[in-house]
Amino acid sequence: MDIQLLLALVLGIATIIILVLRTRLDAFVALLIAALVTGLVAGQAPLEIVSAITTGFGNTLASIGIVIGLGVGIGKILEVSGAANALALAFLKLFGKGREPWAMASVGSLVSIPVFCDSGYVIMNPLARSIARVKRAGYITLALALGCGMTLTHHMVPPTPGPLAVAGILGTDLGALILAGLAFTIILLPVVVFYAKWIGPKIEPGMSETIRETVYGRAATHQHGRTTTALADHDDHASGDTAARAIGATGPSEDSEYGSTIDFDSSELGTPPAGAKPHKVGAFVASLPLVVPLILIILNTVSGAIDQSNQGVVGTGEYEPSAWAVPLAFIGNPVVALVIGVILAVYVLLPRWTPRSKVQGWFADAAASAGLILLITGAGGALGQVLRSSGVGDALAEAIAATALPAFLVPFLIATLVRIAQGSGTVAMITAASVTAPLVTSIGVDPLIAALACTAGSMVFSYFNDSYFWVVTRFSGLEGTAALKGWSGITTAVWAGSIPLLFIANAILG
Template sequence: MDLQLLLALVLGIGTIIFLVLRTRIDAFVALLIAALVTGFVAGSPPIETIGSMTTGFGNTLASIGIVIGLGVAIGKILEVSGAADALAKKFVKALGRGREHWAMAGTGAVVSIPVFCDSGFVIMNPLARSIARRLQGRYVTLALALGCGMTLTHHLVPPTPGPLGVAGILGADLGGLILAGLVFTLALLPIVILYAAWMGPKLESELDDEVRQEVYGHATVGATGHSAGVGTATLDRPEPVVDEAPVHQLGDPPAGEKPHTISFGLAALPLLVPLVLIVLNTVGAAIDRNNQGVLSPDAEYTPANWAEVLAFIGHPVVALIIGIVLAVYVLLPRWTPRKQVHHWMAEAAGSAGLIILITGAGGALGQVLRDSGVGDALAEAIADLSLPGVLVPFFIASLVRVAQGSGTVAMITAASVSAPLVVGLDLSPLAAALACCAGSMVFSYFNDSYFWVVTRFTGLSGTAALRGWSGITTAVWLGSLPLVLIAGAVL
């Protein structure tokens, strides 16, 4: 590998780590400075580096910026109306004490099959917060389990774009990849749950004060991860409260109006409707493409009218707009003042702003790393090593992921580099595809936009973010290694 590109990668990563952990510079500015350092050391013209940064920033926010804003707004209405609390009450009753993180991991894995994990985490995080509020602890455990459950299927199970692209490049059977990806997911879910249960309590005391206040109110959380009200002893085994009325911020109803209560079905509508619409879009597009048959290379794909309708209403932006309209008009009582609703929306926009900026800056750094050639150079270097056949695409995907942050780009790059090698390595396309997808899960950190979504919503920063989120993604990556070796041997 070109030593200049290697130095660019090392100095870029080192800049982020130093600025975030050792200076007063926040993550947003640190990411932008690291992008400039990387481009300069890699030898990219300064103007091209700036162009890469703005392109990466814009492309990232084009796909997730509006979704974050709308998702935070839905979460705010769920919170103030008591809907999130009603959902948590139902979950706690159904699952029983001690199993909530299993439910979060499983829910995340299911939701992220048709929905980008960034969008899915934003939509489902209010539920994790409300369950933690009722348990008076364990928020970090629940958030890590939810986020990494989504990571598994986002990386392993079509129809998410990465696995779909890998299957197409390598010629792997799509049905086989779906089944094998589900098997990998089921095998790796216990690792997600065990790591979250082990690390979550250790990081509970590291929560950002603002997030702690949003999740637990005026409670304080000790090192055990449990919380207690001011002036009370910390609880050793908190019992979830499941029979009290939903907590909300609507105030008392005017004379003649009934007290505000929300059923589980109504509370779930602003969450379920957007998710169902997005799923219908994904399924409808797949069915319509199948009906089109095998197209010639020069043929243009034209979706049917019904598929175009589903593509519109099932787009994450439109689906979440429908979700916020439902939240405002279904969850809030008719006597809620318009000014108060606008105030809540403004609060949501304020909390979403920094998350959006940091997420975009992560995309800017990733684009500079891609345009500078660091990812391609790493892929070519690992392809030249003497490794078991199935580990070549696995480690190519891993190194590209570390270099530029995007799991989708990492697995697509690994598939592109590995495609000419599959026959020579005596490797089946399906095994190679699984290796590409699994290898791309490694060590999500500063240059991954999903890192910032999860850690900022969870309230972790610095070393706590690395121990929690980077650690759990690396744990599932390590857990996937023997599965990849088995796949290489039997498929």
């Protein structure tokens, strides 16, 4: 590998780490400085670096910016209407006390099969917050379990775009890849849950006070020393009761095991007219702003996969929707689907007497909370674009492909290093598949194993140049080393867990 490109990568990563961990500069500024350093060391012209930064920033926000804005709007309405509490209680009853991390990891993995991680996490995060608020503890554990559950299927199970493209490039049977990806996901889910339960209580004391107050309320923030004590005891069957007792919650009945913590004060919704019934949102109605957009997005994904298969253009990048698929592609686009979700949230979850000024104020609050997330997410995309345009990813891939490794580890390591270099799991797995495709026959790798290696390798060490890193860590309030231990650590744990599975699969199919 060209020493100049290697030095650019090392210095770029070092710049981010030093600025984020050791200076008073925000991650947004640190990412932009790292992009400048990387481009200059790699030998790019200064104006080309600036162009790459603006292009990467714009492209990233074009794909995820509107979704984040709409998603946080839905989340705010779920919160103020009492719908999030209703959903949280329904989830707790469905999965049982002490199994909340399993619930969030499982739900996340199901949602992320057809939905991009960023969009799915924004949509589902209010549930993690509400469950943590009901339990009065464990938000970081739930946030990590949800996020990494999504990572598994997003990287490994078609019809998510990345694995779908890998199957087309390598000529892998799509049905076989779906089954194998699901098998890997099921086996790796315990890794997600156990890591989240292990690291969550250790790093939750370091979450930002703003997020702590948003999740637990002002009282819990003021008592966060005792809340931390409760977090230390996270036994499967006792954590809910221990956390609730630690901050003085009551639990009057077995049927309502979290007791008064599920109560909702509807006075903020406005003054009801005389004779109006008290405002109450059931779990089914509460789920509509979440479920309807997800169903629309799923229908778009499934119809697109079927249409591509019928046209014979899977993974070629030449797909144009057929006439019958266009309406589903329109309403199932994440932007349109979430606009529908916002409309449902306002007109289904809120009572008719809620003043317009209150609703607009809630959306303003939501937009303010999303602002920094959008800036940091865009800066991460800018850095990724500079890394791509500098040729670092391609150079790494070629260097690994030239080494004498066990055949099926070649695509795995290519995907791993490209992911570390430029942040996008989808780009990493597609790059690995593209480099490996001419080699599959000659190096004796089954196309299915090669596809699994590409997708599994791309999960490694999500960090500063990955936009999803910033979505998860900013929504969960993790910063600095806590973010690395939590999110970067859990993604690396599932990456490591996939290695023995690849050896076993290769022994069976090789």
